[in-house]
Amino acid sequence: MRRLKRLKMISPAVVATLGCAIITGWLVFSTPVHGYGNNGSFDWLLATNGLYWLKPSNHGGVTSQLGIMKYHNPLYLSHLTSQDLAIQLAIWFNRVFYSQRYFNLEFLGAVYLVLYVGSIFLFCRGLLGQRRRLRDYCLAGLVVIVLADTAFTLYFNSFYPEALAYILMIAVVGFCLYYLRYKTGNKWRMVFFTLLAALLLLTQESTSLLTLSLILMGVTFLTRSSQSMTVVVIIGLLMVGGFSANNLTRQNQAANKFQALSQGILLNQRPERAVKTANIEPQFSLLRGQAYFPNAFAASLPTDTLIQHRVMNQYDLPWLVMAYARDQQQFETLLDASATNLTLIKRQQVATVASGSTAHRQSLTTSFMLFSQSLATFFPRKYTFDCLMAGIVISVYLIDIWLRRRHHHPMGRGWLVIGLMTAVILVPVMSLFLYGMVDLASHLLMVVLSLSLGGLVLAADLMNHRLWWRWDR
Amino acid sequence: MKLIVLWRVLLGLILSIGVGSMTTVANAQATANHPANILLVYDSQNIAQHGDRTLDLVQRELTGLNLSVTTIRLSDYQSGMINNGHYQGIVTLINWPNARIKQRAFINDRRHFTGPKLHIGALLTQDEERALGKVQSQPHQQFQLQFSQQKQWLTAQKSLPIIEKSPSSGTQFGTLMPQTTRQRNLPFGIIRHNQGFLPIVVPDGVAVMATVGLMAQLFSSDVPSQKPLLAITDITPYTNVAQLHHLIKGLVRTRTPFALSVRSLDHNTELAAFYRFTRELQYAQLHGGVVYFRPPLETGVQRLTQAELTALFRRQLHQLREKHVLPIGVSAAGFWNQSLSRQQAVLSRGNHALLLPNSDIMVNAKAPWQSSKMTHSRVFTSGSVGLPLRTIETVSQPRRLLFREPTVLLLRMPTSEVAVKSALQRLRQLNVSWLDPANSSAAILHVGATHYRYEAGRYWINGVVVHDLGTKPQRHVVASHQKESTVGLNRVIVWQTKALMWLFTIIGLSLTGLLWYGWRIQRRLFRKQKMRD
Incomplete structure (x- = not known):
């Protein structure tokens, strides 16, 4: 009992924060690098942030060493998102402490880690307060299990914008809770x-x-x-x-529009019914499941003028909504x-461990995934x-x-x-x-x-x- | 009654003659089991001025003449390559004369080579000029080319290297006629002894005829002259079926035999739209048309490996066969015949191939065919050269067109009803006498365990004649709701989902009830308070 009391020297909020920090810190800084691999979306992000692949990018493992561009880059920060701020901060730290030419992915992980620990602390103080009852410690444990889940934190060592979105969401909710508890706001x-x-x-x-x-x-x-x-x-x-919804390249806007049709309303046993209501020829129901950037081969490209005229120009968002209503x-x-798919938090089909390590190429990190695994199962x-x-x-x-x-x-x-x-x-x-x-x-x-x-x-x-x-x- | 008998006799006679001539053709091709191997050396692709198209055209023309082509860039040439007796001829292609790319080892080796040599373009060496004649550059102007009673204005308007003095012992292929009558006519292609010269290679009908005629004589190819075949390209399952039907109907009405170059799908083949598409192809097959399979467009950063490409090819052909569509050969862009993996995965499966022009590439983009330094083209029984239809529209007598190599004139699938009408009008005006694919040699396609054969208008699969070509294929009807497989844990989860849904519905309903009840109590309290006041 006395030991329990001694344990209560530390407040539950600090316990939860320390727990999250240790688990995530281990994940971010362990070797080989743990993170999510490239699914093809990194290339544009790297180019706009002045980074480049040292080796041709492999769409498999995680690459931890990247090059920092030296000369003029016309794409530099051309599509500013808040993720770019985090990446630029990481590059700045990298330049100061590590190298002018090479970028180590762990710097980005470290930046995210600091932000993450801060928002977790805000969240815990807001949620748990300063009281030190047993139930508060139980809640702290629950927070660690849910928010330090590796399926979420694997994003830190990658260029997916989900990492920052995850941290900021916790921060926003944490700030609300903190304000509600202490009412200190001016x-x-x-x-x-x-x-x-x-x-x-x-x-x-x-x-x-x-x-x-x-x-x-x-x-x-x-x-x-x-x-x-x-x-x-x-x-x-x-x-x-x-x-933010329109802060996209023209290509990505077209891709979203096309896939909302081909991988949305057309995913049906009778795609022709849907297509008929727009002025789209029924043969284009064969576009079902087609991606805007096909992987290796296609009968016809969505960027083809015929498809642009006969399909892309024939429908808009209101029609899509109406088609679903019908x-x-x-x-x-x-x-x-x-x-x-909601409960399958973990990114499938990309490796989570650095390529070239002794581990299998698609080997997946499974430590500390109690929450995400049980969510996916139950x-x-x-x-x-x-x-x-x-x-x-x-x-x-x-x-x-x-x-x-x-x-x-x-x-x-x-x-x-x-x-x-x-x-x-x-x-x-x-x-x-x-x-x-x-x-x-x-x-x-x-x-x-x-x-x-x-x-x-x-x-x-x-x-x-x-x-x-x-x-x- | 007598008339009918007479017709039958006549028909029999014609058929027997046809079969007889066909067997001789087959024999002639059987003897050419080991096609002559030609080394094609080019200085540069010169993509900025579409020199890659010229290279592609030369490769396809040689393939059409049943010659195996080995292509190498001049800078990759290594000394002694042509001296080991492996090659029966050399073609030098100068694509970028301004760059003046030269290599001493090649020039030396070529001088000592005794077989037939062809030089295309400017920059002749001294020993070549000694053998062929002095070359003079003709200033920038347009010429009319005349070859075997056909005339056509050349589309290329640049300065041409011309061998002025026609040597007495040489053979001339084509005559260039200048715009003004003051100037003399000039020779186009020239053969003297075993050396040939061409000023330019362009995809204009008459120029192709002259070029191929020269090549055939120089490298002594025995491919017989034949009429061109009409092919409709760019047909995909997304093509408007009604327009396709009108086009085919129009062709059938004018008794024009034709081929369709068709891209297919490997997914969504159970949909009604795909069924309509294949019904249309079936209709074409029954009315004098043949189908050439065209492999899918390669796109994205990944390329299919040979095994994946083979599997895809097999899958798509199987889907077509299920719908009673039987392709007689493969049609692919020229570069498919230059890359080994594509060649072996797709082109090597058949003996009839339709080689289409390469599509344009951007100046800085890496062309898909630059995979290896040295490429070897495959030879087909009938490797047809695809030329856009417009290249023969300016020919003086299109009706009497006769090409030295199998030639296919390509018409893009029109994309509107009006365009279909105008395309049919164009064909009617041209009035070309077309080749009937039923009259050419047997087309064989060997895919997996299936052996397709097309000969004299009849189809065989694995040696059995196909009779049900016109019957409606059975549509594989998919159940509108595929049931999720419920096994083990999944069943528990499905059950749990349902139970939880019910639980939550009940909780929600009771909460609403409680809320309503509480509200009433509250209101009663309030009223009583009010009454007391």
């Missing part, structure tokens, strides 16, 4: 939240789907602000979200398919289930909000969780409309993270009996 709290949210929206085009969720989360801060401030923040976040069974099937694979669950959680928190207002209690975590659950409901649908069934691991990562964070907050509230006006009884 007038800058709103600005800081908006800044974090804008950075999150700008990491890549698919995080812009979180705009609505972030606005809902922002309601936490809005109650005491002036109305004009509210309007400015909402419009600002909407504009940033809109900008064929609801198809809509449900695809959403269930994406719900199945979580129901139905979109309706996700919606039901999110709906119930939302209604629970709506009642909480209503009761608090009635009894003039201070603001609870209601809007935060509602924002997170809105992402669970809306993002799969929007991602289906905008990108089809392509790269679900990337587009739906924020959904599974929202689900996890919302679950953690709900668990904390339930354990502390904080829901439904029992907070300070």
Whole structure:
């Protein structure tokens, strides 16, 4: 008992942060390098950040040594995202401490690690506070199991924008929780939240789907602000979200549009039915499943003028939405398919260990994956289930909000969780409309993270009996 | 009644003559088991001025003459290469005269070589000029080329190297006629003893005829002259079926035999759209058309290995065969015949090949055919050279076109109803007498364990005549909902999913009920308070 008391010298928030830091630090700095391999999307990112492959890129293992471009690079930072800021910071540290010519991937991992540990600490302090009961330590353990899962943190040693999106999402939620617990915010709290949210929206085009969720989360801060401030923040976040959604090369926009058709609405036993309603010739139903950049061979390229004229110019987003509305069974099937992929957090089909190591080329890191593995195994694979669950959680928190207002209690975590659950409901649908069934691991990562964070907050509230006006009884 | 008998006799006579002539052709080709090997040495691809097209055309023309071509760049040539008796002829192609790329070892070896030699383009060496005559550069102007009663204005308008004095003992191939009458006519191609000269190689109908005529005589090829074949290219499963049908119908109505160069798919073949597409090809097969299989477009950063390409080829052909579409050969761009893996995976499977022009490449892009320094082309029983149809549209008498090598005139599949009409109109105006593929030698395609054969308008598979060519293939109907396989743990999870859904629905409903109930209690309290007030 005394030993237990001695253990309680350290607060649960620090325990959780240390746990996450040690596990992730080991992952980032262990040799051979652990990270996710290139799926073909790194090349553009490297070019715009002034890096290059020292050896021809292999679409398999993780490459830890890269070259830093020496001469003028016309592409340098030509498509600015917030991920570029992190990469540039890593390159700067690399130049100072390591080399002017070679870039070591672990510097990027280190930058992410520092940001990650900071946001985890913010999150834990917000969630757990300073109390040191046994249940707080249990919650801390839960936080470590969920947020230090290797499936998430393997992103740190790679150029996928998911790494920064993951960190920023934890930071945004952590900041909300921290504010709600300590109410220390001055007038800058709103600005800081908006800044974090804008950075999150700008990491890549698919995080812009979180705009609505972030606005809902922002309601936490809005109650005491002036109305004009509210309007400015909402419009600002909407504009940033809109900008980020279109911050793409023309080619990638065309690819998204094409694949929303070929790998979305056409993924059907009778693709002709869908095509008929647009002015697309029925023969083009054979485009089902075709990628915009085919891997090795194709009967005809999507960039071909014929397909550009006869297919690409014949439909737009409203038509796609209407087509799904007409064929609801198809809509449900695809959403269930994406719900199945939702729980497979880990990026499939890319290696996670440095190439050239003694390990097998496709060898996959499996340490510390309790959360992601059990999620992949036991979580129901139905979109309706996700919606039901999110709906119930939302209604629970709506009642909480209503009761608090009635009894003039201070603001609870209601809007935060509602924002997170809105992402669970809306993002799969929007991602289906905008990108089809392509790269679900990337587009739906924020959904599974929202689900996890919302679950953690709900668990904390339930354990502390904080829901439904029992907070300070 | 008597008339019918007479017709039958006539028909029998014609058929027997046809078969007789065919067997002689087959015999002639059988004797040429070991085709002459020609070394083609070029100075540069000169991609900026589309010199790669010239190189491709020369390679295909030689292949069409049943000559095996080994291609090497001048700078990669190593001393002694031609002296080991492996080659029966040499072609020197100067693609970029301004660069003046020379190599002493090659010039020496060529001088000592006793077999037939052909020089294309400028920059003749002294010993070549001694043998052929003095070369003078003709200034920039357009010429009309005349060869075997055909005339055509050449599209190329650049200065040509011309051997002015026609040597008495030489043979002339084609006459260049200048625009003004003041100037004399000039010789185009020249053969003197065992040396040949061509000022230029261009894909213009008459120029091709003259070039190939010269090559055939110089390298003594025994391929008989024949009429051109019409081929519709760029047909994919995405092609508008109605337009394709109109085009084929128009061709059938004018009794024009034709070939279709078709790309296929290896997935989505169970869809109705693919079925419609193959029905159209079936219709063409039954009405005097033949189908040439065209391998898919290579794209992206990855290239298929030979094994993968073979598997893909087999898969696509199998899909077509299931729909009763039987290709008689392969049509592919010229570079497919230059790269070993593509050649062995696809082209080596058949004896009839349609060699299409290479597509353009960008100046700095790496061409797909630059895989090795030295490339060897494969020889086919009928390696047809594909020329765009427009190259013969300016010929003076298209009706009497006769090519020395198997030639296929290519018409791109029109992309609109109007374009189909105008294409048919164009063909009618040209009035070429076309080759009927049913009259050429047997086409054999050997894929996996299947042996396809096409001869005299009939198809064989593994030695059995195909009778059901016109019957509707059975459509493989897919169940609208494929059931997920439920095994072991998966079944538990499916069950768990359902149970959880029910659980959550019940919780949700009871919560709503409670909420409503609570609201009523609250309201009652409020009312009582109000009443007390």
